[in-house]
Each structure stands twice: as C-alpha cells, then as structure tokens.
Amino acid sequence: xxxxxxxxxxxxxxxxxxxxxxxxxxxxxxxxxxxxxxxxxxxxxxxxxxxxxxxxxxxxxxxxxxxxxxxxxxxxxxxxxxxxxxxxxxxxxxxxxxxxxxxxxxxxxxxxxxxxxxxxxxxxxxxxxxxxxxxxxxxxxxxxxxxxxxxxxxxxxxxxxxxxxxxxxxxxxxxxxxxxxxxxxxxxxxxxxxxxxxxxxxxxxxxxxxxxxxxxxxxxxxxxxxxxxxxxxxxxxxxxxxxxxxxxxxxxxxxxxxxxxxxxxxxxxxxxxxxxxxxxxxxxxxxxxxxxxxxxxxxxxxxxxxxxxxxxxxxxxxxxxxxxxxxxxxxxxxxxxxxxxxxxxxxxxxxxxxxxxxxxxxxxxxx
Numbered sequence: 015x016x017x018x019x020x021x022x023x024x025x026x027x028x029x030x031x032x033x034x035x036x037x038x039x040x041x042x043x044x045x046x047x048x049x050x051x052x053x054x055x056x057x058x059x060x061x062x063x064x065x066x067x068x069x070x071x072x073x074x075x076x077x078x079x080x081x082x083x084x085x086x087x088x089x090x091x092x093x094x095x096x097x098x099x100x101x102x103x104x105x106x107x108x109x110x111x112x113x114x115x116x117x118x119x120x121x122x123x124x125x126x127x128x129x130x131x132x133x134x135x136x137x138x139x140x141x142x143x144x145x146x147x148x149x150x151x152x153x154x155x156x157x158x159x160x161x162x163x164x165x166x167x168x169x170x171x172x173x174x175x176x177x178x179x180x181x182x183x184x185x186x187x188x189x190x191x192x193x194x195x196x197x198x199x200x201x202x203x204x205x206x207x208x209x210x211x212x213x214x215x216x217x218x219x220x221x222x223x224x225x226x227x228x229x230x231x232x233x234x235x236x237x238x239x240x241x242x243x244x245x246x247x248x249x250x251x252x253x254x255x256x257x258x259x260x261x262x263x264x265x266x267x268x269x270x271x272x273x274x275x276x277x278x279x280x281x282x283x284x285x286x287x288x289x290x291x292x293x294x295x296x297x298x299x300x301x302x303x304x305x306x307x308x309x310x311x312x313x314x315x316x317x318x319x320x321x322x323x324x325x326x327x328x329x330x331x332x333x334x335x336x337x338x339x340x341x342x343x344x345x346x347x348x349x350x351x352x353x354x355x356x357x358x359x360x361x362x363x364x365x366x367x368x369x370x371x372x373x374x375x376x377x378x379x380x381x
Contacts, residue, residue: 017379019044019105022094024051024114026063027187027301030282031109031132033067034189038368039375049097051090051114052077066197066283067190083113083144090117098125105379108152109133109186111145111300111321119152128378132186132371134159135166136321142224145300146321158378160371162186163324164361183370184362187301188308192365197283216246217289218296221253225298225316225336229263232256234336236269238316241342242296243273249288251277294349303331308363312352314345328358 021036023029032048039046050072064071076093080086090113098106098121106122106129108115115131122129131152138146153159153170161167162185170180218239225231239248250269252260260266269276280288286305289295294312295302303322306313307329316336325331330352334344362370 017044017104018047018102019107019375020047020049020098020101020103022049022051022106022108022114022118024090025110025112026282028109028112028114029063029067029069030190031186033069034186034193034365034368035107035132035371036069037193038372042372042376044375047073047101047103049074049076049094049118051094051117052079063281066194086113087117087120090114091120094118094121095125098122098127103127105130105375107132108156111136111149111152113144113148116148116151119156123155128158129156130158130160130371130375131156132160133162135161135168135170135180136163137165137169138319138321140319143222149321158374160186160374162362163322165323181370181374182362183374184364184367185304185360186367186371187304188363189365189367191286191305191308194283194286214246214293216242216248216294216296217285217292218248218250219253219302220296220298220316221255222298222317223255224318226253226256226259229265231336232259232263232265233268235316236265238296238336238341239269239274240271242345243271245342245346246293248274248296249277249292250274251280251285253279294345296345303329304363306330307360310352310357312349314348324360328360330355 019039021032023032036046052075074097078086078090078093080089094117106118106127108118108129109132119129119131134153136149140146153175157179159170159175159180160183161180167180167182220226220235225235242248260269289305289311290309292311294314295306296314298316300321303313303315303320303325307325310330313331314334315331316334320326320333332348338344
C-alpha cells in the first residue's frame with residue numbers, strides 16, 4: 015500500500031496522541047509523513063521526547079510564530095496550504111483542539127484532500143475558550159470524525175453532523191499512555207520529588223486565562239493551594255503563562271511555602287510518573303482529566319465546565335469553583351470517595367484505538 019498520509023500536529027499533547035496512530039499506520043505500510051507546525055516551542059520536546067514516543071523527527075517543520083490566535087491560525091493555514099500544494103497526499107489527519115488542528119483542517123479542505131479529526135465532538139460550550147472554537151471549526155469542515163467518548167456522538171448529532179461521518183473509536187491519549195508506561199520510570203528515581211515527598215503528595219497545574227490572568231483570580235488559586243498544602247504536600251510545575259503572571263503581580267512570594275514544591279514545566283513522562291503516584295491532582299487542564307480517570311487518581315478540576323464529561327460520569331474527576339468555601343474538606347472528601355468507589359472501565363479507552371482508526375482510513379481510502 016502506498017497511500018500517502020500527512021499527520022499534522024503543533025503541540026506536545028498533539029504528538030502524544032499522534033504516536034500510536036503513526037506506529038499502526040506505518041506497520042500497515044502506509045507512507046506516513048509528519049508535519050510540526052511549531053505552534054508551541056517546547057524545550058521538553060527534545061530528542062528524548064521523540065525517542066520515547068519512538069517517532070522520527072518531523073518531516074516538515076513550519077516554525078510558525080504569532081502574537082495572537084487569529085494570526086497564528088492564519089499563518090499556519092497558509093504554510094500548510096503551501097505544503098499540500100507542493101507535495102502529494104491522499105489523506106490528512108489532525109488531532110485535538112489546538113490552533114494547528116483548525117489550520118490543518120482548513121488547509122486540507124481548501125486543497126480538496128480528505129481530512130480526519132482525531133478526538134472529535136468534545137464540547138465545553140464555552141466560546142471564551144479558543145480551543146472550543148477550534149473544535150467547532152474542525153468538526154464542521156472535516157470529512158471523518160473520530161470520537162473518544164459518547165458525549166462526542168451526542169454533541170455532533172445536535173449540531174447536525176451526518177452520522178456516516180462519525181466513528182466512535184475511543185481515546186487515543188490512553189493508548190499512548192499505555193504505550194509509554196514502561197518509560198515513566200520508578201518514583202524513587204524521580205529527582206523532582208526525591209528530597210520533598212515522604213509518603214503522599216498532590217500535583218497541581220494551572221494555566222487557563224480565567225484562572226491566572228488577573229491578580230484576583232491568581233490570589234484565589236494561591237489560597238486554594240495554601241489551604242490544601244496544610245494537609246498534603248503539593249508539587250506545582252509552573253506553566254510559563256502562570257509564572258509570568260505571578261511575576262507580573264508580585265505574587266511569587268505569596269505562593270512560597272515549605273509544603274509547596276515549585277518546579278519548571280516537566281516533560282510528559284516525568285509528569286505522568288508523578289501523577290500515577292500522587293494522591294490527588296488539582297488542575298484546570300483538559301487531558302489530565304482523562305489520564306487521572308484511567309489511572310484511578312482523584313482529580314479536582316477548577317473550571318466551570320468540562321468538554322470531557324465522561325471523566326465525571328465514570329471517571330475520577332469533579333468540577334469545583336475557585337470561589338467555593340471549605341476547599342480542603344471537599345478535596346479530601348473526593349479523595350476518600352474515589353478510594354472507596356469501584357473502578358469503572360470507560361468504553362474503548364484501551365490500546366486498540368489506533369487500530370480502529372486505521373480500519374476507517376482503509377475503508378475510506380479504498381472507496
């Protein structure tokens with residue numbers, strides 16, 4: 015088989031989702047090329063990152079930069095469009111909900127190449143989130159929609175997407191999690207916490223604008239962390255946006271505590287190593303809700319909504335407001351509830367997701 019497929023990604027989570035599909039398609043003798051749009055320059059995406067995922071260096075690196083979302087999407091669309099016009103591809107695949115996702119789908123559709131969206135149908139119904147706009151754009155123009163949880167099927171049906179475009183294949187992030195498990199290492203060898211952690215700890219990650227872009231919101235996050243740290247030590251890898259704003263508002267000292275270990279952003283594998291051995295995760299992230307649910311780790315998501323409701327229905331996640339009182343009591347109760355709850359398997363969150371996607375690709379390319 016010599017069908018030529020372009021996999022487009024722009025951020026670290028994209029490549030983590032891309033890896034299992036790359037290996038499955040390569041094994042099935044497709045001609046696979048990888049495009050890195052450069053949406054995020056991440057120093058943790060070094061040679062070891064590609065090596066652990068067993069990925070080659072990208073075939074095309076666009077290195078797109080911009081100061082705002084419309085500019086980045088515009089430049090990325092043009093760059094991918096030029097790539098597609100200069101090279102023959104039979105199929106394009108985009109992942110997740112980042113700017114590269116929307117740009118890749120626009121460029122592929124405009125050059126009349128079939129395009130597939132992996133992780134389609136997720137909705138927070140919060141249009142203040144750039145990711146929500148990217149999801150909606152991508153899902154309404156792509157040809158084939160690979161859904162990770164059943165809410166995605168329902169969302170796409172409500173939006174009038176034809177059923178024959180939608181395929182429930184499962185969560186490819188979980189397949190990647192399983193694929194790289196042996197690379198996480200043992201907690202004893204994780205230098206981030208070796209001199210800090212005794213027997214239990216929490217992980218905290220915050221980066222969303224609604225939580226870290228104003229002094230008022232940052233102070234709420236700091237208050238939550240300080241309260242929780244009275245009972246359990248916290249490892250806090252600081253997102254660049256959060257660190258910048260803590261500096262801007264002179265709040266770094268406010269978050270300083272002997273029970274809060276502030277670190278640089280961690281590479282994916284060290285981070286998952288920490289999460290898998292933690293007692294609870296405090297976050298405003300999206301993907302961590304999925305990973306903690308699979309790992310059966312209690313997760314408290316400080317957001318008004320989630321595009322991944324299955325993590326609340328069957329997983330280990332709860333939503334909490336930054337304005338709620340008695341945060342510590344509620345966090346501890348959630349940990350206790352999850353520890354006592356019988357673990358439920360989320361449908362199709364396994365190591366066969368890329369195989370299901372390949373079957374759809376084979377069927378569609380063959381017709």
